[in-house]
Amino acid sequence: MPIHRTYHLTDSFLNNDAVTTTQLIEQACQKTKVTLTRTSDGAYCIKGRDKRTAFIIESPGSLTFTADDPRNLALATTVVDMMDKSHYHPFDDHGYARAYDKRDPNHLRYEILGILDSSERILYASDAIKGRSHGRLVGTNKRVILSTVAGFTQIIETQYIPLEKISSIETNRATIGMMLITMHTSNTEIKAVTKVKNAMIFQETMREPIDNSRLRMQQQFVAIPGNGPTVRSLDVAGQLVKLAELHAGGALSDEEFAAAKARVLAGA
Numbered sequence: 001m002p003i004h005r006t007y008h009l010t011d012s013f014l015n016n017d018a019v020t021t022t023q024l025i026e027q028a029c030q031k032t033k034v035t036l037t038r039t040s041d042g043a044y045c046i047k048g049r050d051k052r053t054a055f056i057i058e059s060p061g062s063l064t065f066t067a068d069d070p071r072n073l074a075l076a077t078t079v080v081d082m083m084d085k086s087h088y089h090p091f092d093d094h095g096y097a098r099a100y101d102k103r104d105p106n107h108l109r110y111e112i113l114g115i116l117d118s119s120e121r122i123l124y125a126s127d128a129i130k131g132r133s134h135g136r137l138v139g140t141n142k143r144v145i146l147s148t149v150a151g152f153t154q155i156i157e158t159q160y161i162p163l164e165k166i167s168s169i170e171t172n173r174a175t176i177g178m179m180l181i182t183m184h185t186s187n188t189e190i191k192a193v194t195k196v197k198n199a200m201i202f203q204e205t206m207r208e209p210i211d212n213s214r215l216r217m218q219q220q221f222v223a224i225p226g227n228g229p230t231v232r233s234l235d236v237a238g239q240l241v242k243l244a245e246l247h248a249g250g251a252l253s254d255e256e257f258a259a260a261k262a263r264v265l266a267g268a
Contacts, residue, residue: 003073005114006064007080013090014061021058024090028082034075048075065114070155077107080114092118094140099125108136111147111156116140124205128192133157137181137192139206142213144183146192159190163213169206171199186245218246239264 009021019027025044029036035047044056054067054076065076084091096109099122116122120140128137128146135148135156145160165185174180179199183190194202240261247257 002066002068003070004064004066005073005076005111006062007110007114008062008092008094008116008118009090010092013088016088019088021063021090024083024086024088025056025063025079027086028079032078032082034079046075046079048078061118071153073111073156074107074154077110080110081107093122094120095122096125096138099123099138100136104136108147108149108156111158112136112138112145115145115158115160117142123209124202126194126198126202128194128198130157130192137194137198137202139202139209141209144190144206146190161185161188161190163206163210164217166210166214169203169210171203218252 026036028034029046033049037045037047039045039055042058044058045053046056047053052069052072052075054065054072056076056079057064057066063080065073065080067073067076080091091113093109094113094116096104096113100109112122112125120142122138122140124137124139126137128135128148130146130148133148133150135146138145138147141163143160143162144166145158147156147158149156161183166183167186168184170182170184172180172182173196174193177196178193179196181192181194181199181202243252243257243260243264246252247254252260
């Protein structure tokens with residue numbers, strides 16, 4: 001199954017008169033000794049010296065890199081990195097540099113930036129560990145992301161949870177100076193080990209965005225008791241499933257769930 005990573009271009013780059021996106025791609029491929037060809041459908045095919053292949057699709061305001069194998073994404077991030085090191089700094093970092101507060105020595109930065117929406121902003125970023133793999137724990141205004149890289153294969157694994165689905169965050173002491181953070185949803189969880197100070201900052205930074213996202217989700221499907229219509233006009237079964245998810249995730253109390261469920265069934 002193809003893997004996609006989309007990088008959003010900054011307004012300053014899009015409005016510059018000195019270089020085009022195509023020219024910058026060509027320059028980056030030349031400097032990294034990557035072969036660049038144009039396909040019949042207008043995309044770019046990039047091929048490394050190790051025969052790994054990926055494709056670049058140019059869209060208004062963004063570049064999407066596509067590969068059939070996660071190992072081929074290393075080729076894509078090599079080109080992205082060279083483009084980003086140019087004088088023009090074409091890619092929106094979504095606040096990553098400010099949040100992480102130090103130079104990222106590997107391609108985890110591009111893995112994270114490649115999965116973000118154009119309007120997504122990074123609120124928190126720090127080093128983290130999952131098992132024996134090192135990586136980044138990132139919180140945005142839309143989700144929490146844990147991205148780690150395996151030491152031998154260098155394959156990057158990324159997990160994320162939308163903020164509205166996080167029912168609770170649990171912290172436990174892992175080792176001296178380190179804390180285990182566990183983020184729960186109704187059916188899954190993400191675990192990451194980070195420094196105690198980072199764990200405290202993560203909780204403080206993400207508490208309000210998580211609460212606000214859960215509240216918006218609750219208001220989207222269930223009206224505040226006594227304030228008129230209760231649920232959007234979805235099918236009854238779908239409404240009941242969504243209410244059950246909200247209840248299981250902690251967004252609805254037992255009383256709110258029972259009242260909302262009764263209104264859905266009465267409306268049916």
